[in-house]
Every structure is written in structure tokens, then in C-alpha cells.
Amino acid sequence: MGKSDSTSQLVDGLGLFSLGLGTAQLLAPGAVNRLVGADDHAMSRVVMRWLGGAREFAAGVGIESRRRADLWLWARVAGDMLDLSMLAAVLASPRRDPVRRSRAAIAAAAVVGVTVADVVAATRVSRNGAQNGEAGKAMSSVDAKAGITVNRSVNEVFAYWQNFENLPRFMAHLQSVEPLGGGRSRWRASAPAGAEVEWEAEVTDERINEFIAWQSVGDATVENAGRVEFRPAPGNRGTEVRVHLTYRPPAGKLGHTVAKLFGEAPDQQIRDDLRRFKQVVETGEVVRSEGTPEGSKARRQLFQRPAQPVTS
Amino acid sequence: MRANTWMGKTRVEVQNVPDPKILNSHDAIVKITSTAICGSDLHLFNGFIPTMRKGDILGHEFMGEVIETGSSVRKLKVGHRVVVPFPIACGRCGACQRGLTSVCQNSNPNAGMAEKIMGRSPSGIFGYSHMLGGFAGGQAEYARVPFADVGPIKIEDDIPDEQMLFLSDILPTGYMGADMCDIAPGDVVAVWGAGPVGQFAIVSARLLGAERVIAIDRFPYRLQMAKEKAGATDLINYEEASVLETLEDLTAGRGPDACIDAVGMESHIDVGPLHAYDSAKQMVRAETDRPHALREAIMACANGGVVSVIGVYGGFVDKFPMGPFMNRSLRMRTGQCHVHRYMAPLMERIRAGQIDPSFVITHRMSLEDAPRGYQMFRDKKDNCEKVVLSP
Ligand SMILES: NC(=O)c1ccc[n+]([C@@H]2O[C@H](COP(=O)([O-])OP(=O)(O)OC[C@H]3O[C@@H](n4cnc5c(N)ncnc54)[C@H](O)[C@@H]3O)[C@@H](O)[C@H]2O)c1
Ligand SMILES: [Zn+2]
Ligand SMILES: [Zn+2]
Secondary structure, three states: OHHHHHHHHHHHHHHHHHHHHHHHHHHOHHHHHHHHOOOOOHHHHHHHHHHHHHHHHHHHHHHHHOOOHHHHHHHHHHHHHHHHHHHHHHHHOOOOOHHHHHHHHHHHHHHHHHHHHHHHHHHHHHHHHHOOOOHHHOOOOEEEEEEEEEOOOHHHHHHHHHOHHHHHHHOOOEEEEEEEEOOEEEEEEEOHHHOEEEEEEEEEEEEOOOEEEEEEEOOOOOEEEEEEEEEEOHHHOOEEEEEEEEEEOOOHHHHHHHHHHHHOOHHHHHHHHHHHHHHHHHHOOOOOOOOOOOOOOHHHHHOOOOOOOOOO | OEEEEEOOOOOEEEEEOOOOOOOOOOOEEEEEEEEEOOHHHHHHHOOOOOOOOOOEEOOOOEEEEEEEEOOOOOOOOOOOEEEEOOEEOOOOOHHHHOOOHHHOOOOOOOHHHHHHHHOOOOOEEEOOOOOOOOEOOOOEOEEEEOOOOOOOEEOOOOOOHHHHHHHHOHHHHHHHHHHOOOOOOOOEEEEEOOOHHHHHHHHHHHHOOOOEEEEEEOOHHHHHHHHHHHOOOEEEEOOOOOHHHHHHHHOOOOOOOEEEEOOOOEOOOOOOOOHHHHHHHHHHHHHOOEOHHHHHHHHHOOOOOEEEEOOOOOOOOOOOOHHHHHHOOOEEEEOOOOHHHHHHHHHHHHHOOOOOHHHHOOEEEEHHHHHHHHHHHHHOHHHOOOEEEEO
């Protein structure tokens, strides 16, 4: 929790810094130019105003408004690089007098500091974002939600999901789901290092063409529950599918690896699962590329093969 | 097989790689007879598109003969001669059904990666980074083509490759650039960039009824081609004259009714007084897009006009003139080309003799010479306009 709070303070601080620097550059570009040691003639003032000020300001507003803060933070990182390069140009320029140079060096040091802070914040926000902002709780309970629109009738989409044997076709971690009758089924998933996890689940509630809810039963290694809802999308756009999954891995070593497996960007994982679901329902199979021969998979997107024909 | 691969910034290498094989039941394998280097490849070459990996096979403009089909392929048969569109599209999703194939919702297995950078994912593209799918490209002897019944268009007769090849990308792209302008009688259209894409935008703007088409570039040989081959009525060499003033003059103060950006993220910046900007340019080059032509297009456009952006952008731009754009009721249309929807009608126009796209070709080389081709096309050496490679 503490880490989350300090991330949030850091984000606020950077947002305000952005607004501050941005506003200074917009309102008094000459002063900022003199501060960084750039030529303070009319043109560079205009350039500084637009290039620097507007960007800082935009990034500041973006962070404060908290919509996809990670994107804006990464934009800030890129922006810092730009500021650094302008300063580098000033520092490298042979015509500069020493006073100007040392001023630019101070500004560069400040921006380097900001860049480091930006990278840290961007990485943290990206990571927290992936875990629904619940960094502190991630190890004890994983909560993932995602939605997708499938270009098929509710009937068809519901029927495909209702047949749990289909789930492993698009859920990356599942190896098999075997129906046991009476709403019960046996699920098998792969865990890291070749390990396997198995559990039994039952459908706890269901309304045809509207929703299905299920839950693990007995002493499942990974206590888990899921709910999927189906709704016709407006204007014949197919079916809106919304999924909510919760995992509660136990303590201990296995629990830890399992938590790691499911806890790794859970929202991204379930989004990728849903993308595969859409591919399977709409086109009949999971789409594969040379870089991602197994199809959409969160881990695979981090560890791409080169885009060359697959040999094995 | 032999294939041209990306080996780092400004380095491509022709290498031995495994032959492609079917990965999905809708795939076909095509033996490539002609392939080309695109302006979009230059953005990869120069290192502006993130998520490239060493060894990635490049190329997205290619045609050839079907030599193998997957079990679900119905229409395409071994032996068919085809041109392959550069965006990969499933034909079944909502986007494809609306004809927006370059934003197909199913064809990018790495959609999650694209979402991080773009908010939402466009379609997969052959040989165009991992964020856009990690698909092996077509500057090679063979290529695997997903959704073989949706993309490739069949050529029934023995019309030469050179007339058909550009249906894969730059001809439909130029055409879409003009199509998005909703050209009405009397319209004046200005086109930034007289590269192959710009040339076809000019041709198309004329075909769609533009009264005047103004080509803007700095290479005299490209401007000359725009006038003599593509049908531009006026030329502006921006190293010799101010673009904004000349457009003002040519339209008696109205501005062009439509402005097409066929330059993209690596716009060359020549405006003398923007000296301070020039010093930032080096770094801008390394980190973000340089939207100079786009800014100019917005500033020039007639009130209520259209800015049609077919030049490719990768990330974020600075100094975007939003005020002028908003206050003067401009519209912007843009996109990677939805090639699928334009292929058949444009093939008809080629057959009817309305367009002979081969006029842009200035260099024909072997696939083995791809590295030289990239250099030459990038540096606009030897009056290079378009390079076609034969495997
Ligand atoms: N939207 C699509 O689907 C699609 C498809 C293919 C290519 N493209 C893009 O189209 C663009 C052009 O491609 P191309 O193959 O013609 O490339 P190219 O490099 O041959 O052409 C670009 C031209 O723009 C000119 N130029 C540069 N700066 C300029 C400026 N400030 N004002 C006017 N002209 C300027 C260059 O001199 C050059 O002639 C690229 O960005 C490419 O990625 C887009
Ligand atoms: Zn292209
Ligand atoms: Zn599609």
C-alpha cells in the first residue's frame, strides 16, 4: 500500500512540475531560454514556447486527468529526451560562453533527474494499471476484468462459452476442461516449470443468453471464480462480452508460483484470452504470426521470436 | 530461402532463413515474383517504428504464385497468380465488414502491445514490427499469407507484374488519400510529397475530378514526374519558394480545398528562420514524429476543407496547430490504407488503361541488392523514385 501511495504522490508531483514548467515556458519563454542558456532571440522564444511549453503543459494536464496516465507518463519520458537533446545541443555548441554553459548544465541535471523520476513513475503506473491499482494485494487475490465485442449473435456466442470444453481453445493457461455432469467440471491448467494445477468447478448461476457464473469447489489449489455476461451490442454490432475473474492462490511455494502465473498483468491476460475467443468464434481459429506462433499471449508479447518462418 | 531482414537501425541484410509453412488453416504460401521497397519501410530502416527485432523479414508490397493452401482455404488454388494487400484482415470482424480492413480486429496477435502505444490496436501488417503482429514480410522468395481467401486478388491474364504489383499498397494508398478528400468539381488539391504515394495521390485526385493538383517536394526529378506522368497542374519546390505563399497565390487567397500529406513522420524541415527548431531536430528524429508537412497542410487548407493524412505517423507530435484546425472548420481523414476495398476497382482502372502504375519504377534489382536499394531510395540518389526487387 505504501508503495502505491508514494507512486501516486510522485505522479502528482510530476504532473504539477509539468504544469509549472509548461506554464513558465508558455508565459515567459525568454526567461526559460535564458535559464537553459539557449539564444534568447525572438525566434527561439517562439520555438521554446511551442515546442517545450505546449508539450509540458499537455503532459501535465494528461497526468492530472488520470486517463491512461501511463501513456502520458511515457510521453513525458520522450519529452524529457527532447529537452535533454536541446540542452545537449546548447552544451555542445562551441560558441557558448561558460556562464551559459553552466546554466545549461544545471538545467540538464534537473531534467535528467526528472527523466529518471518519469521512467520510475511510468513503469510503476504501467504495472499497477495492469493489476487494477491493487499492487499491495496482488499476491493474495487477483482480480481481472475485460470486455470485448464479438461480431456474432448472442445465441452463438453464449453457446460457445457455455460449453466449457471450448475454454482451453482461447484461455492461454488452460489445458483442458472436462465435464463431470450436473454443472460440475474438472479444470487443468499449466503452471510455470512444467507443473500442473487441477481443480473442480461448478456453475453457480446461469441465465441463458445473459450470464454464466462459476466457482472452484473443494480444496482447489487456486480458489477461483468467474462470471461472464452477454448482451446484444447496439445497432447489430454483435454481442458484448464482459468477463470478471478472481483468483485466491494459497500461501506457500506453489501458491507463490501460481500467483505469479496469474498475477502477471492479469487484465492483459484476460484481454488476450478474450481476443483469442473473438478470433475463434469469428474466424474459427487463433491467429498466429511468425513472431507469435501460439497466438495472442501476454508472455509471448514480451518474448517475441524474430518475424521469420517457424522451423520446428 | 533468401529474405531481406532488418538487422538494426539503417542495416538490412539478405540472409538464408527457413521456408515459410502454414500456421493457420486459412493460410496460403506464395512464391514471390515481384516485391518492392516502400516509404513505410524507410521508417523501419531509419529506426522510427518501435518493436522491431533483429532478423525480422521486411516487405509488405508483393505478388506471386500460390504454391500451397491451408485446409480452410476455399477460393484460392495452387497456381493462382495473386497480388497481396499489405494489411492483414480476417474479413469477419465488425471493422472488416465495414470495409475498414487496416483496423481488422482479429489479425494482430500482438494487439496488447499496440494498445500500450496507440490505445487500441490496428490490423496486423506484413513485415512491419511486432507491435503490428510480428508477421514475416514479403521481401523474400516465399511468404505465408494469412486469410488467403480475404486478401489476395487473383490476376486472370498475363498482364505484367509491374502493372499489378502496386495494387498491394501504394496505388490504393494514393487513391484513398484522394478519395478521403471528397473532391467536388472545381476543387484544388495540394499534395505534400512527390514520392510514389504522392504520385498516385496526384493521379487519383485528377481521376476523381480535381480542377488543379499542386505537387510539393524539393527533388526536381520527382516534381517533374508529378507533372509529366501523374498529371499535376502546378509544382512547388519548397526549397525555392514559400509553400504557404505560393498556395495563397495559386488559389487567390482561398487555400487548397483539400491537402494531402503524403510525407509522414520523417518530414524534411527547410524553413530557414526555424533555426532553433533545427537544433532540436536531431533529437526529434530519434524520439518522435516530425510533422512539418502536416502542420503546413493544416495552415494552408481552405476554411472548411479536408486534410487527408496518408503519410505514416508512429507516436506523438509536438506543435500541432489545433487552434487553426478547430477554428477554421477543417476535417481530418486518415488511416493505413484499407487496401482490400480498392483493389478490384483499381485493377479495373488499370485494365481500362486509365492508370499505368508502372511509371513510378526507376530501379529494378535482384532481391540480393535490397540493401543497396534501401540506401538509394532513402537518400533519393540516382533519381530513385521506386525500387522493385525480383527474388
Ligand atoms: N497510409 C498508408 O497506408 C501508407 C501506405 C504506404 C506508404 N505510406 C506512407 O506514405 C509516405 C510516403 O511514402 P513514399 O513511398 O512516397 O515515400 P518517399 O520517401 O519516396 O516520399 C516522401 C516524399 O516526401 C518529400 N518530403 C519530405 N519532406 C517534405 C516536406 N516538408 N514537404 C513536402 N515534401 C516533403 C520527400 O522529398 C519525398 O519525395 C510515407 O510516410 C509512407 O510510410 C502510407
Ligand atoms: Zn507501404
Ligand atoms: Zn477483421
